[in-house]
Amino acid sequence: MTASDDNLGAAREHHSASRWVEACERYAAADRVSPISVEDREDWAEAAQIGGRISEAVQQLALCFEERVATGAIHEATRATYWLWSAHAFARAEFAIGAGWVERAREAAGSEEYGWLLIPQAYRHFGRCDWQTAEGMLHRAAELGMGRGDVDLVTIATTMRGRATLKLGFLDRGIALLDEAMVRILTRSTSVRATSAMYCAAIGSCYEAHEVRRAAEWSTALDGWLSNVPSLSGVYYGNCRIYRAMLLRLRGEWTRSVEELENTCVGLASDAQLIVGHAWYELGDVRRLQGKANASEAYERAVTSGHSGQPGLALLRWREGDLAAAESGIRRALAELTQVDERLAILPAAAEVAIACGEFEMADSCVGEIERALATYPTPALRATADSIRGCLQLAQGSATKALPRLRAASDTWRELGAPYEAAAAGLHLAEARRAVGDEEGAALEFRACLATFEHLGARPDADRARQLSGEADHALSPRETHVLRLIVDGQTNAEIAANLHLSERTVHRHVSNILTKLGLPSRTAAAVHAVRSGLV
Incomplete structure (x- = not known):
């Protein structure tokens, strides 16, 4: 047995056991001795993509595409194209490069229709909010996948069709399509790469539709699946870890949720900016609820990575007493x-x-x-x-x-x-x-x-x-603070209160700040309502 055979056997074993880094190293070692088969190269590309070695994955997928086209295996070439597009678009936000690969595959396909090429097209319609056209394309992609016996294609197309259907406002039908896709995933019919991506897509779609019970059910299944994965590095696992953290937060396991999110942010620091932005946002939300001082930093990191900081940032500013910033941020x-x-x-x-x-x-x-x-x-x-x-x-x-x-x-x-x-x-x-x-x-x-x-x-x-x-807090208002609160209830501004009490506006501002802190309230309006309701004044 040659050194290439030894390395190739070890690479296949590592791939089967989801040891992605070791698989990549052994595939590379075997390929240096003698070019490996296109099937092994596809597995190498999958291991690299799942393991977060995006440049390596792109290189191997490109070679797979060229070899499949050269041998006339166009369906397999379009499958490599889909994963190339996915790596460029979702890991690096390189949408133009991803679209370029799709066009190359379309030229190779000629007039024949291939399901893998319909999915990137459907995503473009997602971006235009043209859910009807996207739903039709994804339905056709699933049909083509059924004809080819390609379980990954059917599952991905069905999951995304479910999302498009939810966007169209058909809750029951959309959830039914997601359920159909999840059955294939739960029975382990799909590849690891498709499994991780579609778990996240389905759970995210449920959160968008406020179907929290279903999202929690699938998140529990995802949690069980992740528990059996040896390594959780890379873009695909990173997205899954975010949804696992969201489930932990929903259940009240905040410490574990924070730990999961912090590890995800570190693990995705070099790739997947859009995904890491989501992780930073969720981390900001948990920190805000915990009252941590570094919540604002997490929201800022989310925005830097291309994710919105709202509504969490507005809620943080509200709790800090800056209602003007909260209102302007949320309105925008x-x-x-x-x-x-x-x-x-x-x-x-x-x-x-x-x-x-x-x-x-x-x-x-x-x-x-x-x-x-x-x-x-x-x-x-x-x-x-x-x-x-x-x-x-x-x-x-x-x-x-x-x-x-x-x-x-x-x-x-x-x-x-x-x-x-x-x-x-x-x-x-x-x-x-x-x-x-x-x-x-x-x-x-x-x-x-x-x-x-x-x-x-x-x-x-x-x-x-x-x-x-x-009434369990021991922070009673001082007589002066009670007087200021009474004037707030009367509708007076800080300037008017200062004039009435012969104080500086700065002193009045400090009294108002102390009142809000002691009462645990975010604004003058809330303090006035509370004072009247509770009989403080």
Whole structure:
């Protein structure tokens, strides 16, 4: 047996065991002695792509393409083209180079239709929000894949067709297509490369449609699959790790979620800017909820990598007391979006910020848009979101009795979905509503339950606010601060308060800042509402 044979046998064994780095090294060693077969080269390219060795993957895929075209194996050449396009577009945002490879394959294909080439075309229509055309192309790609017996092609096309169908507003049909694709993945019929990519695509599509229960179910399956993978480096695993971290956060395992996201950010530092931007954003969200000082840095890194910093950055500024920055940021983000599912990611935060600013008409508009979207996405998570925000608005407007059933429904639904933070956040407003209608005992029980959840999760800002609202905090207002708060309730500005109390505006600003800190509230408006509701003044 030659050295080439020894290396090739070892390479195949490493590839089969998902030891991607070792597989690449042994394939390279075998190829240096004697050119390996195109089938082995395709496996080498897969190992390199999954392992994050993008330049190596591109080089080997290009060789596979040339060899397949030379032997007339056009279907296999188009498959290599798809993965070349994927490496350039998703790992490096080199869309023009990826498109160039697709055009080369189209020339080689001539007049014959190939499913692998329809998928990049469908993505272009995704970019134009032409979901109908994309859905038709992906349907045809799946049919062609069935004719070829190409499970990867069928699975990828069906998954993306499911996403297009969801974008068209057909929830049940879109989820059914995703389920169909997931069955092939769960039965291990697909390659590792297709499995990792489509797990993430399906879960991401469910989050976009607010189908949280299905996203959590598939994330659990993904978590089990990842647990059996020896190494989690590279672009494809990086995306999967982000969704695993999102599941951990939803379940309340924030420490593990942060660890997963931090490792992902480090692992994707050199490639996959769009994906690492998503990781930084999710990390910023968890840090914000934990009250960590470096949340802002994570959002900034997300924006630098091409991901939006909203709505997380606006919510951070709100909690820091900078309502002007929060409002301008969230308004700009909302103005840039036209698609329903994209706006749904921003609208709840926009409503919260509007309520904090006392802009109830704006808040009502945001909640109304969420409620209208329920006709398209009638999911429990979106209903809970609508109930929670509507209840908060009613509470702020002094209609606690109307708010009670909405807030109770929201808290119960989030609890059923296994989302402890969201359940406690709605529960905190429910406690305020109970107090407002005179149910002090019920309010106290609800406050304590929410506080216990926040402390368990490590949600320090929310825990502080729960203590303040429940009266357990020991940060009483000074007589001067109480006087300033009374003038805030009267609607006076800092300048007017300074003139009335014969103080400098700087001193008044410090008093206002202390009041907000002690009460655990984000704004003057919120402090005024709380003062009246709780009888502080």
